[in-house]
Amino acid sequence: MSDQVKFVLDETRIPKRWYNLAADLPKPLPPVLHPGTKQPVGPADLEPLFPMALILQEVATEREIEIPEPIRDVYRMWRPSPLIRARRLEQVLGTPAKIYYKYEGVSPAGSHKPNTAVPQAWFNKEAGIKRLSTETGAGQWGSSLAFAGALFGIDVTVFQVRVSYDQKPYRRALMETYGARCLPSPSPETESGRAILAKSPDSPGSLGIAISEAVEMAAKDSQVKYSLGSVLNHVLLHQTIVGQETIEQFELAGDDPDVVIGCVGGGSNFAGLAFPFLGLQLRGGRKRRVIAVEPAACPTLTRGKYAYDFGDTAHLTPLVKMHTLGSTFIPPGFHAGGLRYHGMAPLVSHVYELGLIEARAYQQVTCFQAGVEFARCEGIVPAPEATHAVRCAIDEALRCKQEGKAETILFNMSGHGHFDMQAYINYFEGKLVDQDYDENELAMALAGLPSVAA
Numbered sequence: 001m002s003d004q005v006k007f008v009l010d011e012t013r014i015p016k017r018w019y020n021l022a023a024d025l026p027k028p029l030p031p032v033l034h035p036g037t038k039q040p041v042g043p044a045d046l047e048p049l050f051p052m053a054l055i056l057q058e059v060a061t062e063r064e065i066e067i068p069e070p071i072r073d074v075y076r077m078w079r080p081s082p083l084i085r086a087r088r089l090e091q092v093l094g095t096p097a098k099i100y101y102k103y104e105g106v107s108p109a110g111s112h113k114p115n116t117a118v119p120q121a122w123f124n125k126e127a128g129i130k131r132l133s134t135e136t137g138a139g140q141w142g143s144s145l146a147f148a149g150a151l152f153g154i155d156v157t158v159f160q161v162r163v164s165y166d167q168k169p170y171r172r173a174l175m176e177t178y179g180a181r182c183l184p185s186p187s188p189e190t191e192s193g194r195a196i197l198a199k200s201p202d203s204p205g206s207l208g209i210a211i212s213e214a215v216e217m218a219a220k221d222s223q224v225k226y227s228l229g230s231v232l233n234h235v236l237l238h239q240t241i242v243g244q245e246t247i248e249q250f251e252l253a254g255d256d257p258d259v260v261i262g263c264v265g266g267g268s269n270f271a272g273l274a275f276p277f278l279g280l281q282l283r284g285g286r287k288r289r290v291i292a293v294e295p296a297a298c299p300t301l302t303r304g305k306y307a308y309d310f311g312d313t314a315h316l317t318p319l320v321k322m323h324t325l326g327s328t329f330i331p332p333g334f335h336a337g338g339l340r341y342h343g344m345a346p347l348v349s350h351v352y353e354l355g356l357i358e359a360r361a362y363q364q365v366t367c368f369q370a371g372v373e374f375a376r377c378e379g380i381v382p383a384p385e386a387t388h389a390v391r392c393a394i395d396e397a398l399r400c401k402q403e404g405k406a407e408t409i410l411f412n413m414s415g416h417g418h419f420d421m422q423a424y425i426n427y428f429e430g431k432l433v434d435q436d437y438d439e440n441e442l443a444m445a446l447a448g449l450p451s452v453a454a
C-alpha cells in the first residue's frame with residue numbers, strides 16, 4: 001500500500017450532497033445589493049437570470065444540499081475523479097514532502113467545470129428552460145456548458161473572450177461539436193459588445209465584458225436564462241464534490257494534507273477542493289494551510305480591494321462584496337484565460353478577509369516552467385490555469401526540502417492543457433513573456449468602484 005499512486009473510489013461513493021460552507025462560517029457573507037437601491041436583493045430580483053432552484057441554492061444556509069439522482073447519474077460518467085500521488089515529481093524535486101493532486105481533467109470537457117455545468121443545465125431544464133447564454137474565458141467553461149446542454153436538450157450560446165477565441169480555435173470547435181453557438185466577445189450582437197467595440201475595435205475582451213453580453217442576452221429575452229461558470233455561491237457549492245471525494249481518498253491513503261492549494265480565477269476549483277477541508281476546521285478539526293494562487297497580471301486577492309462591485313463590465317449584474325480590481329479593469333492577454341477575471345468569488349473573498357486562507361500571485365513564465373516539469377514527471381500536461389497550482393505545490397515542496405519537513409501537499413489539477421498547446425509552443429519558442437497590468441488602468445478602475453455605505 002505504501003507505494004500506491006492512485007486513490008480511486010467506486011461510483012457508489014459519488015457524494016450524495018453538496019457541502020455549503022455558509023453553514024459553518026463564523027461571520028455571514030455580506031448581502032448581494034441591488035445596483036439601483038443599494039438594498040439587499042431578494043430571490044425574485046434574480047429570477048430573470050436564473051431558475052428559482054439555483055437562486056435558492058445561492059442563498060441557502062443549510063450545511064448540506066441533496067444532489068438529485070439524475071445529476072449523480074451524469075457525474076458517474078467521470079466521477080469520482082482520481083487522487084494521484086505525484087511520486088515521480090517528488091523524486092525529481094528530492095523533497096521529503098508528499099505531493100498529491102486531485103485530477104479533474106478526466107471530465108469530458110477536460111476540467112472541473114462540468115461539475116457545475118451539469119447541475120445548472122439540469123435545474124434549468126426542470127424549470128422548462130430551452131436556451132442558455134454564458135461567457136467563457138479559456139473555453140473550458142463554454143465547452144462544459146455546451147456538453148451539459150447537449151445532454152439535456154438545451155441550446156447554448158457562448159460569448160468567448162476574444163483573445164482566447166483567437167488563441168484556441170479547437171475549443172470553439174469542441175463547443176460546436178456539442179451543438180453550441182460560439183461568438184467572440186466583444187461581439188456586435190449585444191449593446192454591451194457594440195459599446196466596447198466602438199471605443200476599442202481591437203479589444204482583447206475580458207471575462208467581465210463577456211459576462212455583460214451573456215447577461216444582456218438573458219435579461220432581454222424571457223426564453224433565455226444565464227449561466228455562470230464560477231464566482232457565485234451555487235457554482236462553488238456544486239464544486240464541493242471535489243473536496244468531499246478527496247477527504248475520503250485521503251482516508252484510503254492513510255494520509256492528511258497539511259497544505260491545500262488551488263488556482264483562482266473566479267474561485268470555483270479552489271473552493272471545490274478547499275471548502276470541505278475548511279468546513280472540517282470550522283467544526284473543530286485541525287487547521288491546514290490553504291493557498292489560493294492567482295496570476296500576477298490579474299492579482300485580484302493580493303492587489304484588489306475588498307469592496308462592493310459589479311460582476312461585469314457593463315454593470316448589468318447586482319453588486320457583490322468581493323476582492324476586485326474594478327469592473328472596468330481589462331487584464332493583459334496572458335495565456336491562462338480562465339484566470340483573467342477582475343473579481344473573486346464573494347465566498348473566497350470572505351474567507352480570505354477572515355484569515356482562513358492565504359493568497360499568492362505568480363507570473364506566467366514560471367508557471368509554464370512548473371507545468372512542463374510536471375508533465376515530464378507525471379505525464380499530464382496541465383491547463384495554463386492549473387500550472388499556477390503546480391508552481392505553488394512545487395515551491396511548497398522545495399520549501400519542505402529546505403526545512404527538512406515531510407509535509408503533505410495537495411493541489412487541484414483543475415484541467416488538462418490539450419487545447420492549450422499553442423501556449424506551450426509559445427513557451428518553448430521563448431515567445432511567452434511575463435505581462436504586467438497597467439498600474440494607471442488599475443488605479444482608474446479602482447477609482448470607479450461604486451460607492452456603497454459601509
Ligand SMILES: Cc1ncc(COP(=O)(O)O)c(C=O)c1O
Nearest residue numbers: 140230265266267268269338415
Ligand atoms: C482548467 C481551469 N482551471 C481553473 C479555472 C479558473 O476558474 P475557477 O477559479 O472558477 O476554478 C479555469 C477557468 O476557466 C479553468 O479552465
